[in-house]
Amino acid sequence: MGYDSHEALLPGESPEPVLVRKPYIYFHAANTPVVLNISITFPKGQPLTTIPEAKKNGSLITWEKVKVTPQDNDIEYQGEKFPYLFYEGKTNYCNPLKVEIIVDDQTVTFKVKNLADITIKHIFLICKPTNYLSSGFAYTWLKELEPNRQKK
Secondary structure, three states: OOOOOOEEEOOOEOOOOEEEEOOOEOOOOOOOOEEEEEEEEOOOEEEEEEEOOOEEEOOEEEEEEEEEOOOOOOEEEOOEEEOOEEEEEEEOOEOOEEEEEEEOOOOEEEEEEEOOOOOEEEEEEEEOOOOOOOOOOEEEEEEEEOOOOEEO
16 A cells, blocks of 8 residues: 555565575474475476485475484485475465455455465554554454455
8 A cells, every 4th residue: 555545455466576585494203214305386486495405306395214213313315314305485475365455535444355275373464554553453263264256
């Protein structure tokens, strides 16, 4: 929402690719060592960095034959030990919400529609209108919004 604007609509997709930094992946083996194959997919994107170096095929990252030992919970991959797996990449983020903010002389109205195929929880929106509540903010909180539902 720009200055002196009375309506706003959040875009469905980001105009530029978004850098996605994922947290480290730690493993804990119970009593015996385990060997795992781990695959991660970047829909609408591409992986950039992996630690340790993984096989990358388009949007797919794969670590094969990762051994996790219960003694130290380190992982062994291609003969080397690592404390974790890590990956990051670029993706075109698709906003799963369509949000309209309508400001008139007395009120601010939020219209929120869930475009995703899953329920989205804990949605909090804030608006600082320039012609209303000049010293305050308008806001709304939705506990959850089911797929293809709209709330006002």
